[in-house]
Amino acid sequence: MSQPQFPVNPDITREDALNQILSSVAAEELALGHILNAQGEAIQYVVGTLPGSPGGSSVDDVLAINESVDGIIDQSAENQMMLVGKLGDAISAPILYGPTGATGPAGAGGPATGATGADGPVGPQGPMGPQGLNGPIGQAGTTGTQGVAGGAGPGGPTGSMGTPAPTPPPTAVVGFGANTTGASYVLIVGTVVDIPVPNAQVLSGVTVDGANVLFTVPNTALYRISYHLNTTLGILVGTRLLINGGVFTPASIPVSLGRARFEAEVEMQLTAGSTVKLQLVSGLIGTAVLLGGGAGASLMILELS
Secondary structure, three states, rough: OOOOOOOOOOHHHHHHHHHHHHHHHHHHHHHHHHHHHHHHHHHHHHHHHOOOOOOOOOOOHHHHHHHHHHHHHHHHHHHHHHHHHHHHHHHOOOOOOOOOOOOOOOOOOOOOOOOOOOOOOOOOOOOOOOOOOOOOOOOOOOOOOOOOOOOOOOOOOOOOOOOOOOOOOOOOOOEEEEEOOOOEEEEOOOOOEEEOOOOEEEEEEEOOOOOOOEEEEOOOOEEEEEEEEEEEEEEEEEEEEEOOOOEEEEEEEEEEEEEEEEEEEEEEEEOOEEEEEEEEEOOEEEEEEOOOOEEEEEEEEEOOO
């Protein structure tokens, strides 16, 4: 079976081609009308209303012809949509083309040189050439003779002695006292006990009261104040310095359990007549016993300037 052949340039005008399309749409519409009419007569025949037909079909015949007519109507509706589109395109198509418009201006010229392409892959490394021959080893030179060691140079003259550094003068204001008696103090929770330091006192300018507790400085100056306190057992106590009747926090050690050695050292500016005392702070009910025969407690006050 050969393939149909169509002429490349058919001998008809554009108007003739559009008219033939419109005629084909009309012919298809006429054929569709005949099909629908035939389906109507088929329904009349089944239900017994077709002239000259006796009728008397069964229910199955009615259902079968109804299904057949339903399928024909669906297909006809789809074909109708195609024909409407075909008819619209043919009617809206122009019969004649207008004259060719004037040539537009030339666009801007592109760059003379295109973009550089990506580098190609690196080729494989060539084989290594053969190693050349080693050159001949030259002759070793002769070792020179060792020179004579030079004599020691003369010693330089001894420099003059420098000026001796000035010796700072010892302070004339100091207060020191210790407690070596192994004294014991009955404690109640929250109480504070003044610690006397009656032993090994050194007082120069600094004075102490009759209870050997309250020390008073004579001058307005910078002072270094330090203290030590050692108990026989680590119990719940703390220590502090009272300066002019107020607690000096930088020299305070809070109440803590298991501590038996307390010490602090501070430097502070005091005015003439300021007072200093060492106190034991209790955190329990019991007895605190200072070390005996040694530094159970000590307090030192030293004027620096």
